[in-house]
Amino acid sequence: MSKEEVVLLGFWASPFCNRANIALAEKGVAFEGREEDLFGGKSDLLLKSNPIYQKVPVLLHNGKPVCESTNIVSYIDETWPSPPLLPPCPYGRATARFWADFIDKKVFDGGNSIWKSKGEQLEVAKKGFLEILKQLEGAMGEKDYFGGDSFGFVDIIAVPLTSWFYAYEKFGGCKLEDYCPKLYAWMKRCLERESVAKVLPDPEKVYEFVINLRKMHGIE
């Protein structure tokens, strides 16, 4: 193949898609982003490329599909090795993968439980979400980034999820920064990076999107 063809099937508000967007930007890989119409009708290419989940993101590299966002970021890191996103030593890599998996399992679902609930359930959801954020803050410790001094794998997995935090605050009636100042300092540090700043959506727009999601879920 004379020229590499890299296509990313995505959706602007999806933190999972934005992981792939940031990873490609960090590697300086030119690619074509194709916005999927998740509510009007997914493309045949998406359905064919990800028959198991039928979800974005899908990375198509010379026509071959890679699915699931954390897997896509690993693939990008191995295919275009410079600059590396995962640390070089097996123990550092295992620690990064542990936290990436923790974030995958907990953060998005935990945050969404806030805008999906009301009353007593909402208080439980908020408490649960704050505990998750405190655990993440514990993983960061006194470091600038999850992996240490430089922006890397876990930061890419985590930072797109923060675009939704403003919506969680609006529906949860709380200011997350008061509970997790170090996590917010990290978030602002990440947002100063071009690869992150140019990819992540305006939190106000995500908030409006979540208002519509709530209507679609029959909440309010």
Next chain:
Amino acid sequence: MSKEEVVLLGFWASPFCNRANIALAEKGVAFEGREEDLFGGKSDLLLKSNPIYQKVPVLLHNGKPVCESTNIVSYIDETWPSPPLLPPCPYGRATARFWADFIDKKVFDGGNSIWKSKGEQLEVAKKGFLEILKQLEGAMGEKDYFGGDSFGFVDIIAVPLTSWFYAYEKFGGCKLEDYCPKLYAWMKRCLERESVAKVLPDPEKVYEFVINLRKMHGIE
């Protein structure tokens, strides 16, 4: 350090622990297995080594803990590279990680929903589990192992879960082999391997264990 110290905190019936057991056996790594008393009281070492989940397995390599079974198998593969478990090319690795993640998300919970339910719910659980197995069988295709001709990463992630299939059959009143003959042929192929045969528990014993789990869950 003059000599490597490798300790695995585990539990005999746990398919997740048995992934680590098989991976260490494949690599020929000598280690000390310590059986945890999950119902009587977990060891301080387990609670300290895995503060986030407090679950087995935990691999302690020269005292440093690695948690979460798929992460442990990746760590073992990177720390002791020969023979390799993941394929060498990024696309093959991404495909293996996709299916490992699919198995993590679906198979154990899908199977457990069989022994946790009754009546109409049981029929739904059985149908759901069979669909998962058919998807897995589709991933295998006509190959001998998930990765091709040789036993590898996805086989290690998947095969310990099959120790529980007999219990699912007993509580589900079905013969899984009739629905997924290729998956059963793969399972038997894996069981001929020493690393697998010496690690996996007797399915009859797992069945007895599940009878007790059902009692603990107040079922029957």
